[in-house]
Amino acid sequence: MGATSGAVWGRTEQQDFRSRVRGTLLGIALGDTLGAPVDVLGLDEIRSAYGAEGVLDLGFAHGRRGAVTHHTQLTLFTVDGLIRAQVRRDTGAWHPPTDLHRAYLRWRATQRDWGPDERRKEDGWLAREEWLYARREPPRSLLSGLGDEVMGTLERPKNPGELGPEAVARSGPFGLLVGWEPQLVAQLSVECAAQTHGHPVACLAAGAYAVIVHALARGEDLDAAVWSAVALLSARPGHQPVVEALQHAVNAVRLGPPNPVRVEELAGDGTADGLLAAAIYCALAADDVRLGLCLAVNQSGPSAAAGALTGGLLGALHGETALPPAWLAELEGRPTILELADDFAMEMTQGPALHSPAGSAPGWLARYPRA
Numbered sequence: 001m002g003a004t005s006g007a008v009w010g011r012t013e014q015q016d017f018r019s020r021v022r023g024t025l026l027g028i029a030l031g032d033t034l035g036a037p038v039d040v041l042g043l044d045e046i047r048s049a050y051g052a053e054g055v056l057d058l059g060f061a062h063g064r065r066g067a068v069t070h071h072t073q074l075t076l077f078t079v080d081g082l083i084r085a086q087v088r089r090d091t092g093a094w095h096p097p098t099d100l101h102r103a104y105l106r107w108r109a110t111q112r113d114w115g116p117d118e119r120r121k122e123d124g125w126l127a128r129e130e131w132l133y134a135r136r137e138p139p140r141s142l143l144s145g146l147g148d149e150v151m152g153t154l155e156r157p158k159n160p161g162e163l164g165p166e167a168v169a170r171s172g173p174f175g176l177l178v179g180w181e182p183q184l185v186a187q188l189s190v191e192c193a194a195q196t197h198g199h200p201v202a203c204l205a206a207g208a209y210a211v212i213v214h215a216l217a218r219g220e221d222l223d224a225a226v227w228s229a230v231a232l233l234s235a236r237p238g239h240q241p242v243v244e245a246l247q248h249a250v251n252a253v254r255l256g257p258p259n260p261v262r263v264e265e266l267a268g269d270g271t272a273d274g275l276l277a278a279a280i281y282c283a284l285a286a287d288d289v290r291l292g293l294c295l296a297v298n299q300s301g302p303s304a305a306a307g308a309l310t311g312g313l314l315g316a317l318h319g320e321t322a323l324p325p326a327w328l329a330e331l332e333g334r335p336t337i338l339e340l341a342d343d344f345a346m347e348m349t350q351g352p353a354l355h356s357p358a359g360s361a362p363g364w365l366a367r368y369p370r371a
Contacts, residue, residue, distance in 0.1 A: 009349040009350070013349075014345070014349045014350075016219075016319070017178065017217065017345055017348070017349060018341075018342065018345040018349075019319035019320045019321065020176075020216070020217045020315070020316050020319050020320075021176055021217070021341045021342075021344055021345045021348075022315075022319070022320040022337075022338060022341045022342070022345075023314075023315030023316060023317075023318060023319040023320040023321075023322065023323060024172055024173070024175075024176060024213060024217070024312050024315040024316040024341075025075065025076070025079065025172075025173070025312075025315070025337050025340070025341045026311075026315055026320060026323055026328060026331070026334070026337055026338075026341075027289070027310075027311030027312050027313075027314050027315025027316070027323060028071070028072060028075050028169075028172055028308045028309075028311050028312040028315065029068050029072045029075075029308075029311070029331055029332075029333070029334075029337055030293060030307075030311050030323060030324070030327050030328070030331060031293050031296060031297070031304075031306070031307030031308045031309070031310050031311025031312070032068050032069050032071045032072045032304050032305075032307055032308040032311070033058060033061070033066050033067055033068050033069075033072075033304075033307075033327075033331060033332065034055060034058060034059075034293050034294070034297050034303075034307045034311075034327070035055075035296070035297035035302075035303030035304035035305070035306060035307035035308070036059075036061035036062065036067055036068070036069050036136075036303075036304045037055070037059035037060060037061040038050075038054075038055055038059075038297060038298075038303045039061075039069070039302055039303045039304045041300075041303070042300040043260065043264060043298065043299055043300045046298055046303075047298075053298075054260070054294070054297075054298035055294060055297050055298055055303075056294055057327075058327055058330055062134065062136060064332065065330050066327075066330035066331045066332045067134075067136070067332050068136070068331075068332050068333060069136040069137065069304045070111075070136045070137065070138040070139075070142065070166070071166070071169040071170065071304055071305055071308045072308065072333070072337075073107060073110070073132055073136065074104070074107055074142075074166070074169075074170040075169070075170050075172060075173060075308070076126060076132070076333075076336070076337065076340055077103045077104060077106060077107040077126065078100065078103065078104075078170050078171070078172075078173045078174070078192075079173045079340050079341070079344050080103050080106070080124065080126045080340065080368070081096075081099045081100040081101075081102065081103025081104070082096075082099075082100070082173055082174070082176075082177065082344065083343060083344055083347050083368050084099050084102075084103070084124075084368050084369070084370070085099035085100070086347050086348070086351055087347070087351075087365065087368050087370055088370050091370070096188055097151070097153075097188065097191045097192055097195075098151065100188075100192045100195070101151040101192075101195055104146050104192075104195060104196070105146055105149070106123055106124075106126075106127045107132075107146075108143065108146040108147075109123075109127070110127065110132050110133045111133075111135050111138060111143065113133065114133070115130055115133050116128040116129075116130060116133070121369070122369050124367055124368055124369055125367040126336070126340065129333075129336050131332065131333055131336070132333070132336075138166075139164060139166060141159045141162045141164055141166065141196060141197060142166055142196050144158070144159065145158035145159050145162075145195060145196030145197070146158075146195070146196060151195055152194045152195040152196065152198060153191065153194055154190065154191060154194050154203070157194035157195075157197075157198020157199075157203070158194065158195055158196055158197075158198055159196060159197055159198050159199075160198035160199060161198075161199055162196070162197045162198060162199055162202060163197075163199050163201055163202050163271040163272055163273075164197060164202065164270070164271065164272065164302075165202075165205075165270065165271070165272045165275045165276075165302055165305040165306075165309070166196065166197060166305070167192075167193035167196055167197035167202050167203070167205075167206045167272065168193070168202065168205040168206040168208075168209050168272045168275070168276055168305075168309065169275075169305045169308050169309055170206075171189045171192070171193065171206040171207075171209050171210045172209065172210070172213050172309075172312035172316070173344070174188055174189040174192070174206075174210035174213075174214075175189075175209070175210040175211065175212065175213025175214035175215075175216070175217055175316065176213065176214070176217055176316075176344065176348070177214070177348070178214065178217050178218055178348065179348065180214075182211050182214055182215070182228065182232055183232065185207075185210050185211055185214045186207035186208070186210060186211050186232055186233075187207070188210075189206045189207045189209070189210035189211075190203045190204065190206060190207040192206070193205075193206035193207070197272070199272075200237070200238035201238070201241050201242060201271065201272055201273050202271075202272040204233055204236060204238065204239055204242045204273075205242050205245075205272035205273045205276045206272070207233065207236075208229045208233055208242055208246060208276060209276055209309065209312075211225075211228060211229040211232055211233075212225045212226060212228075212229050212280070212313065213225075213312060213313065213316045215228050215229075216313065216316035216317045217316050221317075222280070222283055222284055222313065222317055223250065223284065226246050226249070226250055226280055227250075229246060230243050230246050230247065233246075241273050242273045242276070245266070245273040245274060245276060245277035246276070246277065246280065248266060248277055249266060249276075249277040249278070249280035249281045249284070250280070250284065252265075252266060252281050252285075253281060253284045253285050257285075258282070258285040258286060258291070258295050260295065260298050260299060262281060263278050263281060263282060263295060263296065263298070263299045263306075264299045264300060264301075266278040266281050267299050267300070267301035267306060268301070269301070270301035270302045270305075274301070275301060275302065275305050275306050275309060276309060278296065278299065278301070278306050278309075278310075279296060279306055279309035279310040279312075279313060280313065282295040282296040282306075282310045283310050283313040283314050283317070286314075288322070289311075289314045289315075289318065289322050289323055289324060290324050290327075292310050292314050293307055293310055293311055293314070295310075296309070296310035296311075343364055343367075343368075346364070347365075
């Protein structure tokens with residue numbers, strides 16, 4: 001992997017980046033929770049239950065309004081792993097995929113244990129958040145891919161036939177590594193996808209999503225970000241399905257006003273490339289965040305994943321202030337998400353200064369063990 005940039009951040013740049021980090025993580029969670037109540041319903045069933053326009057507001061799932069699923073849980077543990085990787089980058093054992101694998105194993109423990117184990121200090125603060133121990137119907141591919149200590153790699157991936165959207169849905173935070181080159185962002189996301197979803201389409205979809213978020217976090221518009229991802233992926237073996245999905249998404253926007261039928265067509269069977277295309281279409285076609293998220297979840301595929309992907313794009317594009325305040329007020333885990341987002345933004349913008357001289361680092365860094 002490459003090193004982070006040593007660029008100096010101005011105050012305005014720091015504030016803008018912090019807003020985009022918050023927007024990305026909160027947007028993922030909002031789309032996830034909006035789609036959670038209808039995740040297994042077809043479009044006709046959604047309309048039968050919610051009316052002709054489908055879902056227009058947060059609903060009840062997992063016993064409450066605003067509940068998130070495993071997509072948000074894993075996104076947060078991705079951020080936790082990335083912060084630890086950044087903190088450890090000056091050590092001789094620096095290997096970000098390993099840091100992410102350890103983070104995903106910590107998430108796996110939340111799906112097995114009744115609650116935090118206070119004796120395991122190395123797990124860090126996120127693993128002690130009791131609300132994250134709720135089991136929100138994670139698919140078998142996630143649990144089996146993380147069922148032992150062996151890390152899947154591109155050479156020996158876990159679940160090599162798995163095409164589901166879970167890996168791409170947790171890959172937004174890789175795009176927030178704005179000091180990294182896009183090729184390295186894509187590579188890390190692809191390598192980490194192989195830890196649970198080893199099919200090339202699932203891995204490359206994760207890389208594409210990370211690269212698109214990376215461009216948005218640096219201030220590019222969405223259309224340009226998608227074409228940057230197409231150019232980058234075109235050099236990789238097995239890129240055709242993902243590149244074609246990205247191209248179809250952009251071309252669909254030119255066919256007229258936002259249309260749920262087009263979302264259904266793009267999403268297809270709910271594979272990683274199809275849901276990525278649907279999310280891009282929804283983010284490009286919608287006039288605002290609320291419309292984009294509603295368009296994403298009102299379809300017959302995995303609605304929570306589609307909403308999460310769309311929310312990450314819109315949050316990275318527009319920042320925190322564009323997200324619906326009434327929805328944010330009901331969002332499960334919002335304080336945790338904000339705290340993690342701010343820690344990540346601080347690490348990315350001020351990390352080198354925070355790490356030296358020895359002993360001068362702020363207290364929050366101690367919550368991310370270097371071991």
